[in-house]
Amino acid sequence: MNEKTSEKFTFQAEIKKLLDLLSHSLYQNREIAIRELISNASDALDKYRFLALTDASIKDEQPLEIRLEPDTENRILGICDNGVGMTHAELIENIGTIAHSGSLDFLKNADGDEKEEVSLIGKFGVGFYSAFMLADKVEVLTRSYQDESGWKWESDGTGSFTIEPQEGLERGTSIRLHLRKDLDEFTNDTRLKFILNKYSTFVPYPIKLGEELVNDQPPIWLEPKTQLTQEQYDGFYQYLAHNGEEQARWHLHLSSDSPFQFHSILYCPQSNMELMGFGRTEHGISLCAKRILVQNDNRDLLPEYLRFIYGLVDSADLPLNISRESLQDNTIFRKIQKVLVKRVLSHLASMAKDDEEKYLEFYRQFGSCLREGIGTDFENRDTIAKLLRFPSSNGTSENELVSLEAYLKRADESQKQIYYLGGNDYNTITKNPNLEIFRKQGIEVFYLPDPMDEIVLSNLMKFEDHDIVSIDSSDVKLPGDTDKEEDSEEKSEKKEEQKEPLSPEFEKVISLFEEELKDDVESVTKSDRLTDSPCCLVMPEGAISSQLQKVLSMNNKDFPTTKRILEINPDAELIKRLCTLSSNADQHAFIKQCGRQLFWNASLMTGIATSPEEITSNIQNMMEELAQKRSPIIT
């Protein structure tokens, strides 16, 4: 007997907001509430079955099932299951005080555009709270498998809920919806059967309406592909993804009988929820052994970088009672893992080959996940590398994406490296002076405004025997640049000798710049890569790229930043003028001031400038000086 009497609790703020949206919105598709509640019942049955598989003291005395109990007279619809049930603490935590579903997390960060919020809610489900779309009072009668007696949770969905002890309950949960006035239809058998057929055909437990079994379809993953319709595939996707409206972007139906037996259907959703601010999507794959669901969110079957895929895998060769840890050691499980990854990647490769535009639509959504595979899936690295796409100097916008293969096809045979350049954003990158020589020679460069892409490429290091290098690095070799290709000491000494001597004026400018910038740059040198701009910054040989440094120092404030080399162009108009001034000692302070500003300009272009106030005050001082020269009469 429970000692406690009725207790009152207040809903968490996000839940209040959600309930308010749900009860006041004119959202038409109220049927999804039934789908959500059935899906929760099915989850509770999964949990119980899983416990029964792993704990010998827990037994299925009665068949696990879901019952719909309509009461037309009192306008009540009951949705009942004999799953795990909830304890007092679970009731408070799960439905009321802690945001659970992805949609709730989303609402936490939402910006208050109600229309958008409601449409997203309709699309992605709100779990238990959808009950308030149908009911103005909801009762949850529940008894946990761990308890002797149960609880009644009750709320009218305004701001609070109550919990009180309830005797005489069987194990499991009954949700009793006191339907809103105009919603009698949800006690009508025909209407309910229609809804169940639409959304819950694939629930792996019997659903009964009164005594009638309403879901008796065979599992579609065991059927031959040729006998399945698009509607059946859509229906199964909508069931797995808890999404009543969407069609999958693509699906893969795999069946194999030897060397081991398994069936699987995998689906790619339309959109990447992670890009929409929903946080990391980790829904897992449903794993069945001989048609019986062993786990509904197995996260190990597919690697993390394919986490966006929904699906089910069924193998008669897997044991039924298996724990999560021992699954990893199961040979068949590991073989299935391998096959799934290979098949997904080869499906993507053929999509890219047959219909690049369709592939790019996929890539724009899920490329950010896929590229993670470069750093984590060494076995399939080369295959994943071929699936990567980036903007490049060959295109006219950030949306034109190019593969490494297409890049090499276009490149001159003598080109031994693949070039890229990172930066704060696409536009800034296109204006980076480091590109001048590449433009002049018609060499394509990948533009990487997303620092993660830069991490991926520097991690990949090579593609088809070509080193992948950032063009802001001093070890860039240009095609035909034979001196740099041969890096023996002897050769480089020879190179030094062959170099044209620098003019004394240019050397003076270099030494003045060096004096001014001794704490900020590694060195100041003559540039061979610039055609028009006066200067650019490059990374010393072997150093990691600018963007990568930026990411690393974001995570670790003490990360030491590498000093760059300031390369200057003797043919640029400004530098020529500074050379002329360099013989006059009175002008040295001005030359230094220019050197400092040029360094800052280059830092801005590279996206590494850190002192905006110093930069602006230096420009203002120079402007003042200029203005004074223009109007010397002003006192």
Ligand SMILES: Nc1ncnc2c1ncn2[C@@H]1O[C@H](COP(=O)(O)OP(=O)(O)OP(=O)(O)O)[C@@H](O)[C@H]1O
């Ligand atoms: N019928 C039920 N039996 C047992 N526990 C339940 C039942 N319905 C809901 N719960 C518990 O309440 C929690 C919250 O449910 P809710 O439907 O809001 O979110 P969710 O199912 O976790 O997420 P989502 O619906 O977004 O997939 C569940 O995680 C579960 O622990």
